[in-house]
Amino acid sequence: MTNTALITGASRGLGLALARSLAADGWGLILTARDPYALDPVADELGALSVAGNVADPAHRERLARAALDRGGLDLLVNNASGLGAVPLPPLATYPVDTLEELLRVNVLAPLALIQATLRGLRERRGAIVNVSSDAAVEAYEGWGGYGATKAALERLSHVLAVEEPDVAVWWFDPGEMRTAMLADAVGPEEAAAAPTPETVVPTLRRLIAERPPSGRVKHR
Template sequence: MPVAVITGASKGLGRALAAALAEQGWDLVLGARTASALNESARSIGASYGTRVVPVAGDVTDAGHRKELLAAAGGLGGLDLLVSNASALGAEPLVRLDALPLEGLRAALETNVVAALGLVQEALPLLRASEAGTVIAVSSDAGAEAYETWGGYGASKAALDQLAAVLAVEEPELRVWTVDPGDMQTDLYAAAVPDDDDPRPAPEAVVPGFLRLLEQRPVSGRYAAPALVDVR
């Protein structure tokens, strides 16, 4: 069975993608900071689809945790897909750049960029050994567009986009996709803009876009999940 590692997998998009992959027969290593929520997600997904699901609680900014994630993947037989989904906003709720705490910006960069690269570095030997080694970096339209108050988070996602683009050039045998999932109804968005009650798609609605990428395996690049699937 193919093996995937997904960070930020206890809820939201990470959990939705994990469930969809398990339904297709993938074995999974799931990472997140909150052990109780992560363990429940892993138990539920494993029981529902009969695949092996290994929860590894910890913070992706911790090098030891990253090693544990990849060791767990090796224990399942290898690694075919790495999904960097864990994200930090930098401020909750979001604020304008003139009020953005520099320590918040550093935290966003550490989680969204530095830890994502560290995880890739740890994963490369396993990914290179796979016949279909793939990296998905979950990005945001805030990394490509200028939205008020989204400057720190957007800057971190823009940096993530560039790292993924360079990785694709340096590792031509892999597929490296940066995926913008679009607006979703998630805890992350609620923390970013708590007063925004406009309806948004559930994470499950955009997961088919990710699955289409895995099925069709287009060239490495940046993709928008809503453009790959009708989420109306």
């Protein structure tokens, strides 16, 4: 049986790097990202199923869950899609509450809802869930309060889910700084260019998937 993974935010960054690594080992892939013009060429390259859309949209999550069901369930769900929130990064004293509300939908509620929609298949195949987090979830950095709060919430949900679902491995994964468009938006392109590429993070994720350690928080390096 071919292993199947669903990866959100798969058109660039860590999602793309992981998708390429899994495809090289024969995994079947369901890939999603907002922009079909960015996602479809990736799916064509990797022989993957492209399901473009916004993970915060319930109808889109239903399409993803249906695609997973058509594949007989999932061996791996990677909740990688994420928003940054308000930029330039504001202090909490002036953080736009409506922006934070939308960020919670994308970074917290959407991953949970997608887990709920695919959990039966993950249980049946004793699959694994990777919820991509950040050191901003556990450290207090000026300007990162909104984003960090969403990632802290995602980590708490992950921890409780790990207790409630012993047949599914759940890892909340902190990749550290990576050379991505999101980091460039947050800190500027010059500083972001000095960060490691997402490809350097993938071996840590592949070890998780292959060795299946106990559920928990995992930090790259």
